Amino acid sequence: MKNLFFVPLVFLVFSCSNDAERIDEEENLETNANFVFEDSFETSSNDFSLLFPNDNSRWTTVQLISPNRDTNSLGLSSNIVSDGNQSLVIQSKQSDEILSKADIEKGAFSAATNSKVTIEADYYIDSDANLENLFLLDLECCSCWDPEVDADPSVDGDNKCPGIRLMLSGGDDYLAIERGKIAGTTLRQSSFKFPRKEWVTIRWELVLSPNEDGANKVFLNGDQILSQDGMNMPNAQVFRDVFAENNIDFELQLPVVYERIQVGATANPNAEDLTIYVDNFSMTIENN
Ligand SMILES: [Ca+2]
Secondary structure, eight states: OHHHHHHHHHHHHHHHHHHHHHHHHHHHHHHHOOEEEEEOOOOSSSOGGGGSOTTOSSOOEEEEEOOTTSOOEEEEESSSOSSTTOEEEEEEOOOSSSOEEEEEEEEEEEEOTTOEEEEEEEEEEOOOSOOTTOEEEEEEOSTTSOTTSOOOTTTOTTTTSOEEEEEEETTTTEEEEEOGGGTOOOBOOOSOBOOOSSOEEEEEEEEOOSSTTOEEEEEETTEEEEEEEOOOSOOHHHHHHHHHTTTOOOOOOSSOOEEEEEEEEEEEOSSSOEEEEEEEEEEEEEOO
């Protein structure tokens, strides 16, 4: 009888051991896993809400802040498309007392220091107007904000989410990396204007760092237009020093990770009503 009991016990020990190894391997894979998110705004019907399924496999939410005098909107277009049959169409009205915002947001990822983040999207800006300071992509951390410190209303009501942003700059339409929300200067270029009324592929490559060794590259239709090392994540000491100037204690909350991306016209401070199309979005995070 003892032997009969012994055999299943050995089997059990072996199978536990194999399961434990497999779980370890799965956890390792998850730890090192690349986050990959791709969305081309295709849906089975022209119903914008289909972009937000309950399982979070697609987009998380929208940010729609309309000016007082008009209404922003987001929807699906089948007229101007770069991939498949549909694109995201954004009506971003000119700001007045209210800073106009219209974008779509993906959350629930985690990009930490040393991660390589690659964001790519096709943009079609249906305007020839001067678009200085139009923001197109925001990469942000919100949980890193010190909960005991209020947002600075002089900057933006949403500034409790520090991060970096891709904007048009340099007097009109040169893509730049804006770092004001992490107390950094704007990384600029003035060689490549942003084409209008045609599809433009933006590729934004980052190796994340709260120090000067971060990597920041931007490509336009495959051409590298910006490559500059520098801080691209919130730095605890920088935040401490900046807030100390106003006698505020600020402790960046750990872990400091980017956790949401906003895509569209994330801020349109210009005196222009804009129609912008976005298609073929992708984001990858490679953990090093
Ligand atoms: Ca599409």
